[in-house]
Amino acid sequence: MYTLLLVSRVLRESAVRFARFVILVATLLFATIAAANADCRVTTDSADSASIAFNQANNTVGLCVTHPSVLWGLFVRSGLDAMVQAPMLAMSPTPSNLTITTAKAQYTLVPVEGADASYPEYDITLNSATSTGADSFTLWYASDCSYDPQVGGLCTGVGQTNRPFTVNVKLTWPAVTSVSQTQGPAAGGTIVKLTGINFTNVTTVYFNGTAAPTFNIDSDTQMTVTTPPGTGTVHIQVATTSATSSATSADQFTYVAAPAVTSVSPVSGPASGGTSVTINGVNLSGATAVTFGATAATSFTVNSPTQITATAPAGTGKVDVLVTTVGGTSAVSSADQFTYIPPPVISSISPTSGPAAGATTVVVTGANFTAATAVTFGSTAATGFTVNSPTQITATAPAGTGTVDIRVTTAGGVSGTSSADQFTYIPLPAVTAISPTAGALAGGTAVNITGTGFTNATAVTFGSTAATSFTVISSTSIAATAPAGTGVVDVRVTSPGGTSATTAADQYTYVAAPTISAISPSAGAAMGGTTVTITGTDLTAATAVTFGATAATNFTVNSATQMTATAPAGTGTVDVRVTTSGGTSATSAADQFTYIPAPTISAVSPSSGPTAGGTTVVLWGTSLSGATAVRFGAQTATFTVNSATQITATAPAGTGAVDVTVTTGGGTSATSAADQYTYVAPPTITSVSPTSGPTAGGTSVILTGTNLAGVTSVKFGAQTATFTINSATAITAVSPANAAGTYDITVTTIGGTSSTSGSDQFTYVVPPTITSVSPTSGPTAGGTSVILTGTNLTGVTSVRFGTQTATFTVNSATQITAVSPANAAGTYDMTVTTAGGTSTTSAADQFTYIAA
Template sequence: MAPTLTSLSPTSGPASGLNNVTLTGTGFVGIVTAVRFGTTATTFTIDSSSQITAIAPPGAGTVQVTVSTGAGTSNGLPYTYAVMPTLTSISPTQGPTTGGTTVTLTGTNFTGATAVRFGATPATAFTVNSSTQITATAPPGTGTVQVTVTNGAGTSNGASFTYVVVPTLSSANPNQGPAAGLNSVTLTGTGFAGTVTAVRFGSTAATFTVDSSSQITAIAPPGTGTVQVTVTTTGGTSNGLPYTYAAVPTLTSISPTQGPTTGGTTVTLTGTGLGGATAVRFGATPATGFTVNSGTQITATAPPGTGAVLVTVTTAGGTSNGLIYTYIAVPTLLSVSPTAGPVAGGTTVTLGGAGLSGATAVTFGATPATSFTVVSGTQITAVAPAGTGIVQITVTTVGGTSNGVAYTYVAVPTIGSPSPAAGPTAGGTSVSIPGAALTTTQSVTFGGVPAAFTVISDMQVTAVTPPRAAGAVNVVVTTSGGSATATGAFTYVAPPEI
């Protein structure tokens, strides 16, 4: 009976031949006279009555393999002479170390492919789509490996495939910004060397630039609340870092609303969205210092300045509305009238100067005025307190304390008996009046009638008696410190009668 063939292994091989092919079947017990690949006989070895090992001869295309014995020739089984595969490209060229990437291989002679390998590791699976395309699933791996295709003719050239690690994020700076977005955020981490396919703020994609394998600059998209920032590469998606969309701050009040041009005033700002403030400005000038007490309050130290300025607060959410703060100049005093008064106080003093509006204090030396009234920005009337000696009057406003103007406390005068003590009713007598504290003498009267006078010294005044009826009258000397009276101290004498 003629032999039969049931299988060949392998069913293909290189065009150059010389590879071993195992033939399985029946009827190999007789004398095997030939094993042919198509019409070409080849060398062979009979392993048993059901198996022959043959050496494939060189050939091309698909041929029928047959076995001949003395009983006849077997049926034929197809054997294909395969051409060595070639790879021209793979896509994508990167994937995560965990594998699972579907990779499309393009080339020639893929029909009959028996293996696809990523380095030394077989693909998890592959499908021969055509003689020029294979899709393969990348196995887990690391680094850069060569992808190859093997068929009966051999193994192709290699194409590089890089295993990319999953990126990690370590910082986002800043980690907050305005709800409108559009601010730059610097992302720092590792594993950015692979192809970065996305940067997301929450679920929203952002535009970005890969600066290096450890840094990305992203433009924050609009958003609200706190979201997670992630980076996706061909290696996978990173861990998330929180990024907060901050509301624009608002200011509702400022206290105090004024301060000196020299700065240094502690100002309390009240509003909303003040947490995380990065700047407080008085006009264009930064506050000397500030403390964020809460999301609704900041205390700031006013810098030097002039005029009225707008105070603003800046946070990651933007810059607030402005509230007016006025720089007040230090007041100046130019005049005081009168310049002296009694030690008992009570004198109403008129102060002239500039920047006197809003005065909070008027002091005579270290003693506050008994009372004062701000008449205008250039005038104040004040009631002198009790005091002694020469003191400096000053005015204090929110702008500071003025220069001082001198005010003299004058003691109550005393006088003795005038000399001479008598004179004619026609007046004209020069009278010397002794005493003490007479320097600021303001008037001398004889019986209530003013007399011309001259201050000789603190202890003497001379006066010229005015006309007066005959009789004894009181002599009164009035100074800034008060009045002194010499009772009945001068006598007017009538001229003799004829």
């Protein structure tokens, strides 16, 4: 049994049966009946479906049907039996209402019975809907109803085919499915994005019945709305001329009351900001901003709906502290005001200095001094201070040193530092060092005095005599000119802080000028470096030694009468002079020093030779007379000075490219490309191929080794060979004739001759001889075993009968067994070949081929 949506007619009174009979036989009247029903909003003659529409909930649509089969009634269940039922509800004896719930909506269907006992109309009411768009539900009817005399002409539907009848519904009113901004201030003005459906024809947007002041339809599914004023949580509903969206939880909007600030604490702070301010008020939850005037707080924390803690930003003057939430920004009032207190500023102080012991009364001028809480000199608090006015303070300096900033502290902060607030403590001057510590009796020595407390020095004295002049360079340095004097005196400095105490560090000695009576040697290299012994008087504490106008490279004072100095580079004859604190020695013939020019090398020949040395090398240059050394690199050579421009030297052993230098009293020649000499490594032979050949020579031999470029000679033992240089590692040589035996092959280059070793040996082999053959004849087909007797048969590489090669076996150095190859009839010389060559032919080696 299927759920039956078509149910049979209930048996009626006779009049009713007759009316139905009339319907069956008068099908053409159906349309007339439907048209006469005034409640029909939708009429269909379809046997399959009908379409209706709702533009809002709680509306009713009258659906009229005219198809003959459908007129018998639409039912909620389908089946094959039990058709004696009223429409809509199964097994009901009378017409009944039906409530149908779909995924989108709930409907109530009320069957309306016609005057002829048919059911031409169904009133369909939309009770509610969860969404809009297309919807549908299905009813059933008996499609093959016919007259049944057993039931008075009514169609029972028993055994009839049940067919579906679909009601298609379009839900077209607008609906709000989401709100972008669910909160806003009670004053309204919040821009809200609404998402939903069927917005195209919306004419009004309501917030709990209050129309939005403005809205814009962005699309059929989205609107932009400006909220009106309101309170609490409300539904946003959109309306067209025919429908209004239903209120749901998705369309809610909450009006948030604006925050209010009732007090701030503290009510003031420094202009630099950083003050922690407690803000009391109402509706402070969800605060999104706190501002001091137009500037956002550095940070803030919402403690509760009635309290916020904020950090004041930098600012000036009196400002309102405002709190912003989603409900808006708090209104300004006297209760929210916060005053920025400007920091104090110092524009001048007087006086700007005082003794290190303190107690100086200092007048501080500036601004914003009211209610000053502290005055400091550097990091030390003033001994005392008085605020005379907002622009003046009188303070007593504490003890201190150096230059410090005076700073004033108020509720507005601490004054910034500048050159205008600097106060300098003047210490008692102290001399810690003088340089030089001695000078000429006549005075005039420039003396650098080092110490402390020299600023504003008023006097410098050497003993009891004032310096000729002085300049204060800094608080720690004075440049003074010594007056004339004698002996040891104290150098003292006087300043507003007093006069320096005497110490060993300030002592200055007046000394006599030095003299030079002799120098040794009296000549040296122009390049300098000569150690010169200077003899004289008053040389102690010499500060300089000069050769002409050039300072000695270095010097050592050995005693009051002797010094050792290193001559700098120079030319010609110069005076050697010594300077001490007593002055500079006068010039005389006794102090003269002559510079000898250094030798030069312009060429060497030859410019290369073997690493073993021994090459005779001629050097050309200048100033070579008196040469004391010739070096090849760091190695000393034996040499002969031929003239001022030429030396002959014997190269010592060495490697690589080196500079040849000559040393004379004038120094050592400078190196250059012209003096370079190259040591050439001797060649080596690492292998020869082949390693043997005939005593007659003529063998082409490949020599492999190193340093073979530039080979001038190749010898096999004592015999010279012709050769070709293939590369620095290979030579091809032709062995010369030589006696039998093993010889070393040597090669000679400018680097020398290769050392002999087992790797360079070549063996001369005596050529073989044949003294007899047996038998001396055989068939032309070959195959005869022939014994060859002779000498030097070891190492035979080939046996030939005429020009035909034979197979063979070497039995000993004097005997070979060979198998004759096929050959034409005739007599042929047999020859054997070894590394020593091929045997010469003779009657003793002949073999005769006999034709068969």
